[in-house]
Amino acid sequence: MPLAQLFRVEDLRNYIIRFFTRLNVTEEHARIAADVLISADLRGVSSHGIIRLHSYYGSRILKGLIDPASPYQIVRETPTTLLVDGGNGLGMVVGYHTMQRVIQKAGENGVALASVRNSNHYGIAGYYAMMALPHDMIGISFTNAQPLVAPTYGRTRILGTNPIAVAAPALHERPYVLDMATSIVPIGKITVYDKAGEKIPEGWGIDQNGQVTTDPKAVLQGGALLPLGGTDIMRGYKGYGLALWVDIFSGVLSGAATGPFVGSVGKDQPANVGHFFAAIRIDAFRDPQEFKADLDRLIQTLKNAPKAEGQERIYIHGEKEFELEALNRQRGIPLLVEVVKGLREAGEQVGVPFDLEVLGETTGEEE
Amino acid sequence: MPLAQLFRVEDLRNYIIRFFTRLNVTEEHARIAADVLISADLRGVSSHGIIRLHSYYGSRILKGLIDPASPYQIVRETPTTLLVDGGNGLGMVVGYHTMQRVIQKAGENGVALASVRNSNHYGIAGYYAMMALPHDMIGISFTNAQPLVAPTYGRTRILGTNPIAVAAPALHERPYVLDMATSIVPIGKITVYDKAGEKIPEGWGIDQNGQVTTDPKAVLQGGALLPLGGTDIMRGYKGYGLALWVDIFSGVLSGAATGPFVGSVGKDQPANVGHFFAAIRIDAFRDPQEFKADLDRLIQTLKNAPKAEGQERIYIHGEKEFELEALNRQRGIPLLVEVVKGLREAGEQVGVPFDLEVLGETTGEEE
Numbered sequence: 001m002p003l004a005q006l007f008r009v010e011d012l013r014n015y016i017i018r019f020f021t022r023l024n025v026t027e028e029h030a031r032i033a034a035d036v037l038i039s040a041d042l043r044g045v046s047s048h049g050i051i052r053l054h055s056y057y058g059s060r061i062l063k064g065l066i067d068p069a070s071p072y073q074i075v076r077e078t079p080t081t082l083l084v085d086g087g088n089g090l091g092m093v094v095g096y097h098t099m100q101r102v103i104q105k106a107g108e109n110g111v112a113l114a115s116v117r118n119s120n121h122y123g124i125a126g127y128y129a130m131m132a133l134p135h136d137m138i139g140i141s142f143t144n145a146q147p148l149v150a151p152t153y154g155r156t157r158i159l160g161t162n163p164i165a166v167a168a169p170a171l172h173e174r175p176y177v178l179d180m181a182t183s184i185v186p187i188g189k190i191t192v193y194d195k196a197g198e199k200i201p202e203g204w205g206i207d208q209n210g211q212v213t214t215d216p217k218a219v220l221q222g223g224a225l226l227p228l229g230g231t232d233i234m235r236g237y238k239g240y241g242l243a244l245w246v247d248i249f250s251g252v253l254s255g256a257a258t259g260p261f262v263g264s265v266g267k268d269q270p271a272n273v274g275h276f277f278a279a280i281r282i283d284a285f286r287d288p289q290e291f292k293a294d295l296d297r298l299i300q301t302l303k304n305a306p307k308a309e310g311q312e313r314i315y316i317h318g319e320k321e322f323e324l325e326a327l328n329r330q331r332g333i334p335l336l337v338e339v340v341k342g343l344r345e346a347g348e349q350v351g352v353p354f355d356l357e358v359l360g361e362t363t364g365e366e367e
Numbered sequence: 368m369p370l371a372q373l374f375r376v377e378d379l380r381n382y383i384i385r386f387f388t389r390l391n392v393t394e395e396h397a398r399i400a401a402d403v404l405i406s407a408d409l410r411g412v413s414s415h416g417i418i419r420l421h422s423y424y425g426s427r428i429l430k431g432l433i434d435p436a437s438p439y440q441i442v443r444e445t446p447t448t449l450l451v452d453g454g455n456g457l458g459m460v461v462g463y464h465t466m467q468r469v470i471q472k473a474g475e476n477g478v479a480l481a482s483v484r485n486s487n488h489y490g491i492a493g494y495y496a497m498m499a500l501p502h503d504m505i506g507i508s509f510t511n512a513q514p515l516v517a518p519t520y521g522r523t524r525i526l527g528t529n530p531i532a533v534a535a536p537a538l539h540e541r542p543y544v545l546d547m548a549t550s551i552v553p554i555g556k557i558t559v560y561d562k563a564g565e566k567i568p569e570g571w572g573i574d575q576n577g578q579v580t581t582d583p584k585a586v587l588q589g590g591a592l593l594p595l596g597g598t599d600i601m602r603g604y605k606g607y608g609l610a611l612w613v614d615i616f617s618g619v620l621s622g623a624a625t626g627p628f629v630g631s632v633g634k635d636q637p638a639n640v641g642h643f644f645a646a647i648r649i650d651a652f653r654d655p656q657e658f659k660a661d662l663d664r665l666i667q668t669l670k671n672a673p674k675a676e677g678q679e680r681i682y683i684h685g686e687k688e689f690e691l692e693a694l695n696r697q698r699g700i701p702l703l704v705e706v707v708k709g710l711r712e713a714g715e716q717v718g719v720p721f722d723l724e725v726l727g728e729t730t731g732e733e734e
Contacts, residue, residue, distance in 0.1 A: 080447055080477040081651040110447040113478055115652050138615075151669050153678040158669060166612050168619075176615060178608040184601060201600050210675020228605050229595050233568050234551060238595050241545040241684040242609075244669075245533050248505075248543060248662065252535075253652050258665045284448035285482050285620050295615065298625045302518050302525060302611075308577020311520040317608040 005340055006332035006359040012050055013038050019053060019352045020090075023061045025068040029093045033057070036092040036123040041333045043321035045179075047188045048124045051339050054346035056121045056265050057090065062350075065270055066090060066120050072097065080105060082114035083254060088270050091122030095141075099128040099277045103135055106279035115249065116275040117256035121145070121265060125165035126179030126318070132167060132279045133175050136288040139167045140278040142246040144256065146264035146271070149183045150224035151244075152237040155210030157224045158260050161186055162246035167318070169282075171292035173299045177318025182243040183225040190216045190225070203230035250274035332359040372707055373699035373726040379417055380405050386420060386719045387457075390428045392435040396460045400424070403459040403490040408700045410688035412546075414555045415491045418706050421713035423488045423632050424457065429717075432637055433457060433487050439464070447472060449481035450621060455637050458489030462508075466495040466644045470502055473646035482616065483642040484623035488512070488632060492532035493546030493685070499534060499646045500542050503655040506534045507645040509613040511623065513631035513638070516550045517591035518611075519604040522577030524591045525627050528553055529613035534685070536649075538659035540666045544685025549610040550592040557583045557592070570597035617641035699726040 013034045020030035041049035060066040070087035072094040077083070082101060086094040098114045105112035122128075125141045132139025145160030161181040168176045184204050193200045194216035205219030205226055206212055212231060213219060228239025251258035256274025263271035282288045299316050307314060328334070335343070340354070347354035380401045387397035408416035427433040437454035439461040444450070449468060453461040465481045472479035489495075492508045499506025512527030528548040535543045551571050560567045561583035572586035572593055573579055579598060580586060595606025618625035623641025630638035649655045666683050674681060695701070702710070707721070714721035 076652060078477045078651050081648075083652045109476070110445045111478055111480055113647065138620075150675075151672065151681050153675055153681045154669070154672045155675045156673050158672050164609075166615075168615050176611065178612055180602075180605040180608060184596070203601055206675065210673075210678065228602060229551070229597075230601060234570055234597060234601070235547075235595060237682070237684070238547040241547060242531075244543065244665075244684065245545055247665065248533075248535050252658055252661045252665060253505075253649070255653060255657070255661065258661065259668050280480065281448075282620070284445050285443060285450045286622055290622070291619055294619045294622065294625065298611075298614065298619060301626050301628075302521070305518065305521045305525050306523050306577075308517075308520055308522045308573065311577065314518050314520045315604070317604070317611065 004334035004336050004362045006334050006362060007356050008332055008359060009038060009042065009329060011356045012041065012333055015352070015354060015356060016050060016053060019058060019347070019350060020068070022350055022352050023058060023068065025061075025090065029068065029090065032096045033090050033092040036096065036127050039127050040124045042325040042328050043124070043126075044324040044328075045124050045321070046335075047186060050335065050343065052121070053343065054350070058346060058350055060120070060265065063268060065268060068093075079109045080112050082112070084114055084116040086116050086119030088118055088120065091120040091273060091275070094119050095122040095128050095275055095277070098275070099131050099139070099141070099279070102277045103132055103137060103279045106137055106281050107135065110284040111280045112278070114277040115254035116277070117254035117272065119256070119273045119275055120271050121273060122275055124179060125163040126167065126177055128277055129165040129167035129179070130175070130177060133169045135279070136169060136282050138280040138282065140276070141165045142250050142276040144247045144250040144258065144262050144274050146262050147260040148187050148225050149227050149240075149243055150206055150210065152227070152232060152240045153210075155206060155208065155224065159227070159240070159243040159247060160262060161225065162243040162250070164242065164246060168295060169288070169292055170295045170299060171289070173296045174316070174319055174322045176295065176299070176316060177321065179318070182228050182239050182246060184228055184230055184239070185225065187225060190219050194220060203234065246276070249276040334362045371701035371703045371729045373701050373729060374723050375699055375726060376405060376409065376696060378723045379408065379700055382719070382721060382723060383417060383420060386425060386714070386717060387435070389717055389719050390425060390435065392428075392457065396435065396457060399463045400457050400459040403463065403494050406494050407491045409692040409695050410491070410493075411691040412491050412688070414553060417702065417710065419488070420710065421717070425713060425717055427487070427632065430635060432635060435460075446476045447479050449479070451481055451483040453483050453486030455485055455487065458487040458510075458640060458642070461486050462489040462495050462642055462644070465642070466498050466506070466508065466646070469644045470499055470504060470646045473504055473648050474502065477651040478647045479645070481644040482621035483644070484621035484639065486623070486640045486642055487638050488640060489642055491546060492530040493534065493544050495644055496532040496534035496546070497542070497544060500536045502646070503536060503649050505647040505649065507643070508532045509617050509643040511614045511617040511625065511629050511641050513629050514627040515554050515592050516594055516607075516610060517573055517577065519594070519599060519607045522573060522575065522591065526594070526607070526610040526614060527629060528592065529610040529617070531609065531613060535662060536655070536659055537662045537666060538656070540663045541683070541686055541689045543662065543666070543683060544688065546685070549595050549606050549613060551595055551597060551606070552592065554592060557586050561587060570601065613643070616643040701729045
């Protein structure tokens with residue numbers, strides 16, 4: 001297991017704020033972006049956290065591929081809908097502000113939706129869905145993303161890992177927070193197997209001929225990820241259909257790039273990512289307390305159900321992440337030593353040295 | 368291959384209407400129910416078509432488990448939302464009327480949602496989502512269903528195959544119509560393998576101990592279906608999460624039964640099924656012509672993408688079903704001889720003989 005170092009949550013948050021403000025991001029916007037990234041690290045979704053600070057955001061701001069000073073604009077608005085142009089700014093900033101407004105509009109009209117174009121990678125989809133929870137609302141967020149996934153019977157990367165996030169509040173139980181890529185695994189998981197010299201499970205990805213392969217290199221070099229479900233016999237066309245749904249709501253509805261035309265973070269072109277947000281007032285349907293009590297009962301029914309042989313626990317979506325967040329708030333956030341090395345290098349380049357106090361060490365990254 | 372007989376679409380439709388009116392369903396309601404069932408048979412989803420006329424509907428009306436005369440009621444209404452009590456009537460009737468009203472409300476306010484309780488099996492989810500298409504709207508429908516699917520790490524049937532349907536209009540291309548169970552396969556597919564004496568693919572289902580099995584009998588007798596994705600390594604918890612989402616929107620939001628408490632069609636108890644419907648006006652975001660032209664481009668990009676070795680075509684969701692519908696309108700709807708036998712028996716029992724003209728024969732059921 002690779003070694004990780006532990007850092008104070010607030011130290012990491014302040015570092016991200018200093019990093020972004022150094023790149024001419026306003027402090028308000030830097031705080032928002034930091035909160036989204038830190039939330040990913042807290043919840044154990046480290047692939048969408050501070051590890052991306054330079055590769056997804058800093059380096060692209062420096063190259064002029066993201067314009068953090070450009071204002072996002074509401075292009076069209078009705079009492080229940082918003083079409084937003086992200087102005088090629090930070091996805092986290094337009095995402096946060098749009099979801100805030102969606103929640104406000106849902107408060108006034110029961111439900112509100114927004115579709116956003118001309119944006120960039122916005123971190124974890126679940127962050128925005130969860131913003132609805134304190135308002136006794138259900139939150140939803142989708143985003144399209146750079147092409148990595150082949151459609152069923154295809155062999156090239158046409159769709160993103162286009163995640164779906166849905167959050168609903170419970171009473172005594174933790175909220176239900178679904179936050180899932182519509183591919184089986186993210187591309188980073190294939191890289192991990194490749195670095196470890198291990199084969200990937202059959203069905204995660206295909207080679208350049210469209211054949212299922214267990215060789216991570218064949219997926220990384222000319223191959224593609226498979227959608228949730230995997231091969232045809234396991235109904236991978238359903239995962240492909242979900243990815244397409246996300247692209248229609250995020251890209252087609254907003255006029256953003258879609259499919260293979262969404263810009264990759266590693267390419268020197270604007271990304272024109274599209275997002276989708278929704279909020280639903282529970283009390284438009286039922287007393288929120290009754291809703292939450294009923295969701296508690298459903299959650300408890302699932303958790304108390306008989307376990308498969310060899311299993312001790314049935315999880316609800318978001319539960320592991322809430323537990324990890326509690327642990328990380330206490331002990332600090334673990335960052336792999338190679339991630340720390342990358343942050344130090346990026347910090348030197350940007351002029352914001354990464355010199356935070358190391359609280360301790362762990363044997364690795366939890367997930 | 369089992370032999371099927373071909374019947375005129377209008378003959379089957381009229382038969383269903385006569386069958387339902389004989390059971391004291393009003394003619395208006397019988398016409399709606401017939402249209403939903405015929406739509407399933409036309410689109411090749413024969414598992415949700417006329418084959419269920421007696422088992423899901425007729426026999427339950429006769430036993431008093433479905434009350435087709437009881438009115439459904441709007442329990443709570445805002446300009447954008449509806450909470451509906453189905454009055455334990457036919458799911459197709461309350462589904463159709465609710466989606467009609469959702470479309471009307473979306474026309475007035477940009478978007479509208481409905482959650483329905485105290486309903487019954489409503490046929491194919493895609494029917495209701497597709498109702499939005501002629502209005503230049505996006506349609507969505509979910510429903511919960513009798514428990515058949517185990518949660519990840521569980522071993523008993525807790526969730527339904529809870530389908531997700533989403534329909535969006537294109538310009539020259541056919542609309543995108545996702546209509547997918549959130550399990551890998553329906554239980555009927557396991558039965559087909561069992562009858563044929565064949566093993567099922569590894570991952571479709573588990574035995575009574577929660578272990579993956581290739582024995583269809585082990586799934587049917589005390590086992591369970593697995594959610595989309597299948598086992599943990601293939602990320603079956605995502606399919607489990609989608610099924611839970613559907614249950615929250617259909618069951619918890621409406622106050623219907625949820626999880627294992629949804630009544631099974633084979634059990635002598637009211638089902639208290641929950642549904643969810645949504646319609647979104649495209650012109651609240653963009654000129655619908657621009658939306659449709661962009662969706663055309665995305666569809667064409669997918670269809671023209673390089674194919675996997677051995678494959679000739681990449682499909683869009685709903686495409687196969689539209690092609691089958693065109694074929695079936697021309698040649699008639701194929702019903703397996705054993706299905707025809709079942710219809711004859713049910714017809715005798717209800718007093719509406721199934722004596723339709725047979726147009727011809729085919730070698731089997733397309734899917």
